[in-house]
Amino acid sequence: MMRFVVIGILSMIVGAFLGYQQPGERDRMGLSESPSAEELETAVSDALQDLHPTRQRDRIARLAQKMTAENAGGAIRAIEDRIGVTSECTLKPLMSAYARIDPDAAFSAAMGWDLWSKRVQGGAEVARSVAARGDPDRALALAASVSVPKTVEGVIGGAITGWVQAGSLDRPTKYLQSLPVGTNLDDAIDGVLATLYLKGGIEEIMNWVDSIPMAPSVYVRKRSFGKALHWVANRDPLAAAEWYERNRQYKFARVGPSIVVTEWMEHDPEAATAWLLSQPDDGLRSQTFFTAGGRLVANDPSAAYSWALHLEPAEEVDRVLMHVADSQFHDDPSRSLELASKITNQAKKHRYLYRTLRKWQTQSPEEAAAWLARHELPETVARRLAQSSEDDDVPGIDG
Structure with a gap:
């Protein structure tokens, strides 16, 4: 969702540039500066059937610049x-252009569409356009x-x-705080974060969240912190970790380690692990791992294997070891067994092995037998396997 918001905002900028800066392109579309409603309908319909996404968006952006009160329909x-x-x-460039011409008609058109998701997208773009032009x-x-x-x-x-986008931040924030606690603020917060990121990067985002008052309710601060931390951690995990640490005393920041580490893992799994282990255990560390x-x-299953292989054995990583081990079985069952040997809970380890x-043994009895010949199993596991072999005559074990 957040990526779509950024793409949408950028598409508006690109669309405006193409529309105003490349009149030659407009000529090649075969349309006059003020095409009739029928001509514009045909051109938009043709553009919508263009299977090349980037080219389609560019064509639509240029056509949006030709919309007037007479042909918008x-x-x-x-x-x-x-x-x-x-x-x-x-949808965005077309609905934005229509909103500049007749906001009420544009909004009414969007609300009449059959698909709910498109009604929301179209209506939200009309509202964005109206507010961005100074009428929130x-x-x-x-x-x-x-x-x-x-x-x-x-x-x-x-x-x-x-x-x-119009340059106001204090009033929109106060408006969000005026909404009932429990209101879904995701779309609003995503829009603010995308706009602030384009304006000043992650610093702009962190400064805004830190400025949100925690009274009369911490709800907006809590929701904004969680979503913003994803943004920051995805782009600069170390900055996100430091930001979390500055907010660690607040209850709303309890989700911080999970967000930071999950995003950080894609950049540097070892650094993410070291940071998590350096933090006070809040009782959620196992779930975070x-x-x-x-x-x-x-x-990246291969990277996950390398990461898990170097984890220090501890009860808090047993669960993730089994999860990573499961992911390796299809390509290399020996990797699954190698990771299973690191499980600290003996009962869980034996069951997993x-x-x-x-x-x-069922899928590749010869390979399993070769592995067993090279490795010593815990006595309880070896005994259960031997009993199973006697019960169902598994090839490669008792033959």
């Missing part, structure tokens, strides 16, 4: 015909005209984003 009809396959990045009250009034809570939250997110290790497994070896 043609562009909207083209969108409606292909609403299910129209991306958010494609009107943008918020658009949100208030909707009865579906999730749609309202999305449109408010657009309004807040535009408000911040598991979450972070799971992210590494999903992105037995289960993994039995699975290997």
